Amino acid sequence: MKRLGEIESKRLLSAHGFTVPKHVVYDNHCDLSKIAFPVAVKASSSQIMHKMREGAIFLNVCRDDVHKAVRQLRKKFPNATVFIEEMVQTGPKSLECAVGVLTTKVYGKCIMFGAGGRFVEIFEDVSFRKIPINSHDARAMIADTIIGGEVERIGATNCVVDFLLRISDLAEHVDIIEMDLNPVIFSDKRAIVLDAKIVLDE
Amino acid sequence: MQQNGIGQSSPDILSMFYPKSVAVIGASATPRKIGHEILKSLLKFKGRVYAVNPNYDEILGIKCYPSVLNIPASIDLCVIALPAQKVPSALVECGKKGIRYAVIVSGGFKEIGDVGAKLEREITSIGKKFGIRIIGPNCIGIANPKIGLYTFFQPEDFMERPAEGAISVMTQSGTVGCIILEFLAYTGIGLAKFVSYGNKCDIDEYDVISALKNDNDTRILVGYIESFDNPNVLSAMKEFCKNKYMIVVKGGRTKEGTSAVKSHTGALAEDYRVFRGVIKQHGGIVVDSIDELKYSLKIVNFYYELIEKFNGKIVIITNGAGLSVITVDSIANSKYLSLASVDKKLRSSLPEYAILSNPLDLTGSATGEDFARAIMGVSETSDGGTAIILNMVLQDAPLGGSWQTMISAIKQCMEKTMILACADGGEFTMGVTRDFEALGVPVFSNPVLLISALDKVYENVRWKRYEKTGRD
Numbered sequence: 001m002k003r004l005g006e007i008e009s010k011r012l013l014s015a016h017g018f019t020v021p022k023h024v025v026y027d028n029h030c031d032l033s034k035i036a037f038p039v040a041v042k043a044s045s046s047q048i049m050h051k052m053r054e055g056a057i058f059l060n061v062c063r064d065d066v067h068k069a070v071r072q073l074r075k076k077f078p079n080a081t082v083f084i085e086e087m088v089q090t091g092p093k094s095l096e097c098a099v100g101v102l103t104t105k106v107y108g109k110c111i112m113f114g115a116g117g118r119f120v121e122i123f124e125d126v127s128f129r130k131i132p133i134n135s136h137d138a139r140a141m142i143a144d145t146i147i148g149g150e151v152e153r154i155g156a157t158n159c160v161v162d163f164l165l166r167i168s169d170l171a172e173h174v175d176i177i178e179m180d181l182n183p184v185i186f187s188d189k190r191a192i193v194l195d196a197k198i199v200l201d202e
Numbered sequence: 203m204q205q206n207g208i209g210q211s212s213p214d215i216l217s218m219f220y221p222k223s224v225a226v227i228g229a230s231a232t233p234r235k236i237g238h239e240i241l242k243s244l245l246k247f248k249g250r251v252y253a254v255n256p257n258y259d260e261i262l263g264i265k266c267y268p269s270v271l272n273i274p275a276s277i278d279l280c281v282i283a284l285p286a287q288k289v290p291s292a293l294v295e296c297g298k299k300g301i302r303y304a305v306i307v308s309g310g311f312k313e314i315g316d317v318g319a320k321l322e323r324e325i326t327s328i329g330k331k332f333g334i335r336i337i338g339p340n341c342i343g344i345a346n347p348k349i350g351l352y353t354f355f356q357p358e359d360f361m362e363r364p365a366e367g368a369i370s371v372m373t374q375s376g377t378v379g380c381i382i383l384e385f386l387a388y389t390g391i392g393l394a395k396f397v398s399y400g401n402k403c404d405i406d407e408y409d410v411i412s413a414l415k416n417d418n419d420t421r422i423l424v425g426y427i428e429s430f431d432n433p434n435v436l437s438a439m440k441e442f443c444k445n446k447y448m449i450v451v452k453g454g455r456t457k458e459g460t461s462a463v464k465s466h467t468g469a470l471a472e473d474y475r476v477f478r479g480v481i482k483q484h485g486g487i488v489v490d491s492i493d494e495l496k497y498s499l500k501i502v503n504f505y506y507e508l509i510e511k512f513n514g515k516i517v518i519i520t521n522g523a524g525l526s527v528i529t530v531d532s533i534a535n536s537k538y539l540s541l542a543s544v545d546k547k548l549r550s551s552l553p554e555y556a557i558l559s560n561p562l563d564l565t566g567s568a569t570g571e572d573f574a575r576a577i578m579g580v581s582e583t584s585d586g587g588t589a590i591i592l593n594m595v596l597q598d599a600p601l602g603g604s605w606q607t608m609i610s611a612i613k614q615c616m617e618k619t620m621i622l623a624c625a626d627g628g629e630f631t632m633g634v635t636r637d638f639e640a641l642g643v644p645v646f647s648n649p650v651l652l653i654s655a656l657d658k659v660y661e662n663v664r665w666k667r668y669e670k671t672g673r674d
């Protein structure tokens with residue numbers, strides 16, 4: 001079992017055609033000239049499960065405050081990788097969802113979809129299916145959830161369906177035993193994975 | 203027939219429901235004892251019955267043998283009601299006798315801990331060695347009304363037996379089985395096959411579903427499930443559900459055994475959540491309570507063919523606004539149901555005090571005749587996919603005194619349109635409800651539960667459509 005940190009997880013997703021925000025690992029030589037501000041400053045390690053709750057992330061950081069944010073995260077999480085990521089602009093026509101994969105004893109690999117963000121475990125607005133899923137399953141998963149109504153309202157249904165089918169396909173063919181994508185920002189046209197954790201079977 | 207040989211275990215257990223001879227091992231002469239009541243239940247069995255107990259020559263007029271090996275005829279099924287410790291040796295004798303199926307009613311196995319678990323492993327391996335397929339232990343066994351087969355220790359005066367019907371029941375719990383059985387009995391819906399498999403040391407959901415898929419008498423399978431252990435059950439279920447219906451209620455809401463150590467997905471993977479999604483994906487209807495199970499069963503059973511055409515649209519016809527407000531609220535909260543728009547042409551078939559909208563409010567002045575005209579009108583002006591919900595306040599004098607006059611209209615329209623009646627109240631209303639049902643019109647008392655059950659049934663209809671056509 002190999003746990004990938006956020007950066008490695010996103011590299012894997014990116015290599016399979018998923019969209020992730022532009023990021024750069026912070027060190028003395030890093031080039032911030034191609035990064036658009038404001039940014040998110042994040043500490044990433046397999047030990048941090050809930051960035052928001054554990055104080056491992058600063059959002060909407062402007063150029064002048066980056067170094068201070070980095071220092072604070074390095075002090076608090078000495079073993080983590082600190083990196084800088086472009087903020088994704090969200091609006092009334094986008095939604096924060098959670099998508100996951102896990103391996104269960106009886107059913108094997110399952111996929112999860114639901115309301116994302118920092119309250120994912122409080123609202124528990126999620127639905128599961130066994131992998132692989134078809135488009136009917138993906139639509140039914142959306143309908144299972146309360147956030148599904150919003151997905152429909154902003155016209156993101158096809159985008160979510162497509163995303164779930166691709167994650168199902170990825171998990172089926174790559175040795176992924178567990179995956180946490182939260183949040184994923186959906187709109188009518190695109191899906192962007194803002195945070196990702198993947199566990200590979202080795 | 204193999205008298206003393208080792209049998210072949212049957213891959214398809216459908217033949218278990220059609221024994222020609224049954225032996226009760228541990229039969230007792232004492233009324234209200236389990237071994238006595240099982241034998242008594244089997245008095246109506248249309249086949250040969252034998253009792254096994256070394257202490258008697260005869261019980262309830264049935265000849266009693268010291269061992270199955272002494273019975274001078276072949277035995278297809280045995281029911282074992284002995285203390286747990288005595289089960290293994292009795293089962294070995296069954297094996298030597300060449301018996302193919304054993305129902306082990308006795309408790310005292312896995313459910314009591316390590317000692318019982320060891321005993322259970324022992325009987326499982328005896329079963330494997332001799333090719334005996336085992337139901338149980340710790341269960342109430344099987345039933346097939348067609349041949350009068352009931353292995354129950356619940357006496358008939360305590361538990362009514364259902365008539366022959368198209369519903370089969372598969373239950374991990376005997377208790378839930380009893381509740382469903384009596385529902386099938388007093389509603390007259392009837393029973394095809396029943397299995398309570400308890401600890402499922404051998405025969406499990408996979409065997410039952412695979413067998414009942416090929417059973418022409420079974421149209422709907424009702425299941426009470428605590429946990430699945432056999433991954434093959436999903437593919438069997440999917441095959442079953444393409445042409446039949448399966449309604450499942452789950453007991454036990456624990457965390458799913460997963461690989462997850464530290465993830466949101468893992469934390470959210472409550473057993474029931476994963477179960478619900480996966481079962482729906484493989485064609486099952488997952489309901490949240492026994493009441494909802496009864497409601498959805500009633501809907502599917504009454505409208506087995508019409509439900510396939512249902513499009514999720516509903517017209518409510520009522521003589522009382524409040525009940526309909528609640529129904530409309532439930533429809534708004536449902537996943538797949540919505541109100542149909544009503545045709546303006548309906549005006550001519552309605553009394554002038556009626557409000558032409560959906561809900562179609564005939565007001566408190568409405569009589570049975572008014573309902574009849576409205577039902578005919580809606581049925582004629584809508585396509586076959588729309589369902590009608592009748593919210594009846596039978597306490598109102600005009601309707602309470604004339605409800606009989608809508609029955610023939612309902613019966614006529616039921617050929618084309620799903621009609622679900624809703625009424626609740628005291629003795630009078632309950633009496634009318636029973637009369638409606640006796641005339642073949644399903645009545646429900648709780649509109650919220652009705653909508654929730656209908657939503658889940660329709661979700662499954664959509665699944666079946668997708669499986670058939672590849673389109674949503």
